[in-house]
Amino acid sequence: MFVIALLALLAFGFSSVAPASATSSLKPSNPPVPNPAPPITTINGSPLTISINPMNLAMAVAYEGRQQFYDGFDGGTFVGFDGLVFGSSPSGSYLNPYPFIPFSQSPVTGTGTAADPFQMTTSVWVGEMPVRLTQVTSYVNGDLRYRMDFTVQVITPDKTDEGFPPITLFHGADLDMNFPGNTLGEGYGVYENGIVGERSEDRQYLAGFQAISPPAEKYMEADYALFWDAIGTDEILGPGFDNTVDSEYGDGGAGLQWTCKLDEPAPYATSCTISMYGVFGPVPLEKEKEKEKAAADIYIVQRPTPNYGVGAGEIVEYEVEVSNRGLGSAKNVVLKMPFDPAILELLDAVSDDGAWVTEVGDGYLIIKTPGLGARNDKAQTVAKIKIKIRFRVREGIALWTPLANRITFEWKDSAKNGKGSSNITMLIVAEANDQREALPMSVDPAAGPVGTVFTFTSQYFLPREPITVWYNTPEGSVSAGPTYKADEDGNLIVTFSNEGLEPGTYSMVFRGNWSELTMTVPFVIE
Known part of the structure; x- marks a missing residue:
């Protein structure tokens, strides 16, 4: 099953899907009148700056000028009410909530001292519901935390025998982990000292959220897409957070969740208050704990020669490259390479780097490697072991018989060990050997008029591999696109709108940054 890598990137011609319609039974008879939209307001503190968009309560937080939420504003406050969700629309998600209606936005006050902190107050209506949300954001210079105090208030409560529906408040973000010396966009999920969030690649920086009062009902750190799905899909309220953390290194989001129950006890309450911190900056682990948790992160790429077609009776040679991109060493890696002995005759497997064959079974080959050292950030190198298998x-053997395979592997390290799989190959039995600089991928449709949305698909990259994307114009120039990441199975799907392009034959190109695999396909704008 393919996973869409990114849904909306306007600079590269992407488009998002329109949400399904939904209605609520609790619209007041006299809905609030929206005030003119106030501008984005920013607390320019040090080392943190905090910006609020009063239209949708999206936030941007920067540490020493480095934005900490993906795409700048992919974080903030969301409200669930009567099965619907209200807030902003994060990039790369299916969450497309109903908008808030701005009520008021104060200027920033205070001098940034402990006695007189910076402060700004933002107030919105929850759509056309009789509910107003006010959030007060404050910050003291030199602190690694900003504070937020929320008041959820029912302005015209409509009490029935069933009471008033509970109101769910979420606060969280797609964390970008933009700290010095660390890989952008990825971290290790943590829940420590009441803070849910992520540790940076070197584990010396922390980004996350901490409840003050009351304790958060739920928390969650997960892959960013799963995180947003927990809040909602389109404008429909999701299942909520599940008190879990994904400690694997990856691209994640994190946040907290509270429920305001305004229908009990009698006499009915008309408001509830919530307080929390956002935490961003260097919060080092103890050295022993840091060393204990340092884990390997193994990737295996297989590069057959020839890479597209091999003739019956001919030899195909696989270069298998094992690399460790983690901060901890791997004690060893055990690879299992499947093959069909009725189609392929194993000739040999050799390595100049100390790997050796431990077993040849009926339809598989097992190889074990020696240890691989940790990634060296200073030298910008990773430990590698290469194996050649023929x-x-x-x-x-009949023409077009597929020879595709995928290597599975496990490794041991000083943390918690791990397992994974390689890229899958495209190889088939052909009339003659066929080696190509770039392999084909699919496009749907292959041609279309201006305004057509093309979908490009490949399933042959490494799991979680960064992939550079660009397209070539009919005139031979190159138009660079963004860098994406393959999913857990090595799949990448990219949608592309041709608005603004002249008719002609173009080509889309995907290039794996680690596998060095290049894939391309032509497409025609009519």
Whole structure:
């Protein structure tokens, strides 16, 4: 199953899907009148700056000028009410909430001292519901925390025998982990000292959220897409957070959740208050704990030669490259390479880096490597072991017989060990050997008029591999696109709108940054 890597990137011609309609039974008879939209307001503190968009309560937080939320404003406050969700629309998610209606936005006050902190107050209506949300954001210079105090208030309560529906408040973000010396966009999920969030690649920086009062009902750190899905899909309220953390290194989001129950006890309450911190900056682990948790992160790429077609009776040679991109060493890696002995004859497997064959079974080959050291950030190098494996295609094998395979592997380290899989190959039995600089991928449709949305698909990259994307114009120039990341199975799907392009034959190109695999396909604008 393919996973969409990114849904909306306007600079590269992307478009998002229109939400389904939904209605609520609790619209007041006299809905609030929206005030003119106030501008984005920013607390220019040090080392943190905090910006609020009063239209949708989206936030941007920067540490020493480095934005900490993906795409700048992919974080903030969301409200669930009567099965609907209200707030902003984060990039790369299916969450497309109903908008808030701005009520008021104060200027920033205070001098940034402990006695007189910076402060700004933002107030919105929850759509056309009789509910107003006010959030007060404050910050003291030199602190790694900003504070937020929320008041959820029912202005015209409509009490029935069933009471008033509970109001769910979420605060969180797609964390970008933009700290010095660390890989952008990824971290290790943590829940420590009441803070849910992520540790940076070197584990010396922390980004996350901490409840003050009352304790958060739920928390969550997960892959960013799963995180947003927990809040909602389109404008429909999701299942909520699940008190889990994904400690694997990856691209994640994190946040807290509270429920305001305004229908009990009698006499009915008309408001509830919530307070929390956002925490961003260097919060080092103890050295022993840091060393204990340092984990390996193994990737394996296989590069067959020839890479597209091999003739019956001919030899195909696989270069298998094992690399460790983690901060901890791997004690060893055990690879299992499947093959069909009725189609392929195993000739040999050799390594100049100390790997050796431990077993040849009926349809598989097992190889074990020596240890691989940790990634060296200072030298910008990763430890690698290379293995060459040769097969001969047996005579009489039918044309177009697929030879695709995927290596599975496990490793041991000083943390918690791990397992994974390689890229899958595209190889088939052909009339003659066929080696290509770029392999084909699919496009749908192959041609269309201006305004057509093309979908490009590949399933042959490494799991979680960064992939650079660009397209070539009919005139031969190159138009650079963004860098994406393949999903857990090595799939990448990119949608592209041709608005503004002249008719002609173009080509889309995907290039794997680690596998060095290049894939391309032409498409025509009519």
